[in-house]
Every structure is written in structure tokens, then in C-alpha cells.
Amino acid sequence: MGVNLLDLYETMVRIRLFDTKAEELFLQGKIPGFIHSYVGEEAVATGVSANLRPDDYITSTHRGHGHMIAKGADLKLMMAELYGKKTGYCKGKGGSMHIMDFSLGVLGANGVVGGGIPIAVGAGMAIKLVRKSDQVVVCYFGDGASNRGTFHEGLNWASIYKLPVIFVCENNMYASTAYMPETTSVLDISARAVGYNMPGISVDGNDVLAVYEAAKEAIERARRGEGPTLIEAKTYRLKGHFVGDPELYRTKDEVKRFWEKEPIGRFEKKLFEEGILTEGKKREIWEKVEKEIEEAIRFAEESDFPPPEDALTDLFVDDRGYDY
């Protein structure tokens, strides 16, 4: 296997700690707006991204911190954006749900469910028609988005033009408060791939290596110019839809059962069994990541808010006062 297992582990820990900390800071009133936690779904972004090159693209979702971190985002700029600071990725104009780093190929987290699908398809078209390269696009979306029109339009489109797009559906069982089997015509979202004449596969989204392998095959296929794949990663949203969600739509027992299957503990167990991870190494990784996140928080807290006049910049390239 061409992947460093400890790197996978460390990335998952980084995502877990970032979102755990973000939740805490939000509840302390330090972060405005909303936070949508990726806790429990870390194996998906980690397993997929381990196959990506820096010049590959991704589109992300409202629950996108994990996608960003797995693609190599700077935690300081992320945290500053969550705080609404001038030093954030989007200078405080996007916030948690809309972090973007075009230089990293992150074509945006997106506040519209399914909103990233057309964007991913467009990047795929540019790769095929203009760049003529072997880059790929990973399009993350949830089970809820698979019921949107953009899903149908986007998968059909990517299929007919054989675009290098990998559609990664994170089925975390809930679209906001809606239970997936009650709102979706199939239990395996991958079954929908048949209708678009592309390969569809369901994997255990809490098994980072299973995700890695499925993504590897799909990405290699896309790089060879053989077109898109739909991967359904079956996972579970361990936190509410947003931080502060009263979660009246599910039982505490259900959530507790899924905590027993969470991806980091599972992978850790395997790494211990195989002697790849030791208690010392584990502590070293967690402490290192904790320190990174503390630094990110310090950076965010010490940064300035953008001055009010910045609200009128960045709409257009020429920025010459369109406020009339």
C-alpha cells in the first residue's frame, strides 16, 4: 500500500480535534454564525484525499472542515475565518460554511446543499477541454444532496462527457433532521450510478482504508480519462446537524451505538494490533496536533476584524465602487 498509515491517522486526529475545538469555541461565544461538525466522518475525507495531488480540485459542503484539512489547508487561516477575522481564508467574508482556498484546489465549501456539484462538473470540463491534463475533481456531498436536481444533472453531465470527477456521497444518515431512509428512494445511494452509466460503489465510510482503496480506483480511472465514479461512503453524523442542535429526531442510544463504530478508534485499534502505533507515538501525534490547533486559535484571536469598509471590496476585480 502506497500510503503512510500514520499520516492517515494523524489527518483524522487533526480533523477531530479541530472540529471538537471549534464546537467548544462556538459554545463559548467566540465563533459567530454556525458550526457543522464533521466529527465521526473523518475517514471519508482522509481516505479520499490521500489519493489526491496538490493540483487536484475538490468541492466541499457546509460540513467541510474535514475536506479542507485533508486537502492540506492551513489551520490558522481556517480558524481565523471561523472567527470572522481579516486574516482568514476569505478575509471574513465566508465563514465556516464557505471556506475556500483556490490555490489549494479547494473550489469552495458551499452553503447550498448540492451547490458544489455543478462547480465540480465545470472544473472537470476545464480539465478536459482547456487544461488537457490528468487532474481530477473530487465532489463531496451528503445523502441529502443526492435528492437534489443538481445531483441528477451533474452525474448525467459528467457521464456523457466522461469527465474526471469522483462523486463522493457522504451518507451520514441525516439530512439536517431528516432520516435518510425516509427521504431517499434507495438504501444504497451508489445504486443510482446505474442510471448514469457509471460505476457506483458503497463503502464503509468509517473504515479509512476501505475509503482509500475505493477512491484510489476511482481516481486512477478518472486520471486515465475513463470518466466519473459515484462512491457512497456510509458513515454517521455523531454530532447534531449544527452545534446546538436539540436533536429531537433521534435517540441518545442510537448516537451512543454509533460512537462505538467511530473511525479513529477503529483505525487506532488496527494500528496497535499491527504494531504500527504505540502509546508513545499516539501521545506524540495528539500533542503535536493539539499544539497546531492552539496556535491556530491564538492566531485567530490575535488577528483583527476586517474594517467595515472592507465589506465593499472583492465583489468585482476592478473594485471601483459599485455601491450605487
Next chain:
Amino acid sequence: MREITFAEAICEALLEEMERDSTIFTYGEDIAKQGGIFGTYKCILGKFKDRIIDTPISEEVIYGSAVGAALAGARPVVEFHFADFIFTGMCSVVNQIMKIRYMSGGQKKLPIILRGPDGIARAAAAHHSQSIETIFMHVPGIKVVIPSTPYDAKGLMKTALRSDDPVIFFEHKRLYKTKGPVPEEEYFIPFGKADVKKEGKDITIIATSRMVLESLEAAKELENEGISAEVIDLRTLVPWDKETVINSVKKTHKVIIAHETWRRAGWGAEIAATIYEEAFEYLDAPIKRIGARNVPHPFSPPLEDAVIPHKEDVIKAAKEILSL
């Protein structure tokens, strides 16, 4: 000077820029085989194999993909088939194309052109007949171009094709076959620069698109009655040329605003309010606004005529103002 049609002028601009810039590609419905419903692609047929593409009827992706393509380094020119159908992909236009650069904190330029036919067709009824430009002036994030002559259409399209911001370009269906002088040599018309199509001293008529032609006809008839009307073609609504408008108001002290879109909350209301705010003391009479009646466009020709504005409405308004 040679004369060509409005449709040929659009196509020429596209042809010249596609030859110069290999990152431009254009796509939409019914364009690559047929040359577009109104012939706006005829001159490029067979010239750019992979860069003119017939797409599925999937508007969310037609528009949303432009974001991904632009971020990945292409310059997409998207045909909207009929302006009426933009509404089927409106989320991608308003929430993605028009917001993504701002939300990213201005990380990258977003060179996207949405273009195609709008305005009334004859006896086509309300799903193929309407002028919708005001909506895009209201929501910030896109430059709005709405020319009235072949000369302006070409010069503005050339500018649009070199713009680094999203542009929406409205071509009136009933103007496509109109002919006018267009020089062989290259030229550009800047956005935000109105054109005084006819100078006058008694009254200012501000118009766009088909209503510029109606207003010029009206001005000719008014001239026979000794009334000197100035006709200003705004040409672009975002940005719009406040300076030329206010200067004309200072000269004539009387204003008519004529557009084909609905009168209620049509863009004329915005222009009128600005004149009231910034040049009230120069007005000798209340401003008159001319627009479509506030109903969907009916099918039957006599009903349609009763709803849309004509030169007679402009003449009537001028006489009413001048008799005050």
C-alpha cells in the same frame, strides 16, 4: 461602412476572441450543430471542435459549471437559450456565480459570460417572452449588459470576453435581425458608458435594448412637432452611467425612462430615484416611467400589444410632460 446584423455582430466578437484566447469555450443548448436558435453561433460553426458544445437541458449545471470552469482557468461563455429559462438554474447563477468571488475574499478572478436571447418574442406567451434584466441589477455580483445596436453589441461583447468578472449579456430577440454599421477593425466599448443616441434639448429619454429603437422613432416624430428629445442608451445597467444621465437632466430638466421590463420595480425606478436624490432641483416635472404592464406577457397579439410598451407610449409621455 459595412452593415451586419445584431446576431452576426455577437458571433464576430466571439469568433475573434476564441481565435485569440484558447481558454474560451462556449456551451449551451442547440448551438453546436444548429448555430443557436437565433444564429448567434453560425460564424463559428465547424471552427472550434471541442470548444463549442451542445449540452443536456440541465440548467443548474449549465450555469454552476461555469464557476468551476472559470476557477480552473477557463473562460466559459454560457448560452442561456432563452432568458426565461435562467430561472431553472437560478440558484447556480445567484448563489454561486454572483457570490463566490466575494465569499472567497476575492481570491481569484471569475471570467464568466452568460449570454442569450431575452425580451418579448412575437406571440410566444409568458414562458418565452419577458425582460428580466432588473433582477440582475438588484442582486449584486454580475455586470449587466443590454445593447440595442449591432455596433454596441459587438463592442460590448468584446469587452465582456476580456472582462475578469461575471457578465450577463441580454440580446433582445427582436433585435437579432436588425442591421447596422459595424467597422471591420477591432474596437471595444467600456461598461458603464452610456451612449447618447440622439442629442436633444427639451426632454431626456433613457432607454435600453428594443426601447432605444422605439424611443428614437418617437424622437423623430416629436421632432416633427418641434420637440427636441435626447435619447440616452444606457447599454449597461451594472455599472450604469450616472454622470451622462445627470448631465442630460441638467440640460433638459425633463425625463422619461423607457424599458420593456415591467414598470413596477423595473430598473427605471432605480434610475428615477437616483435622479430625484441627486438632481431634484434640476427637474421641471415629475419623471415618467414606461414599462410593460404588470402581468405575464399574453399570447394573443392584440393582448400582447396592450401589455408591452411602444413608441406611442413614449410620445404620449413626452407630450404630457411638456404640456405641464
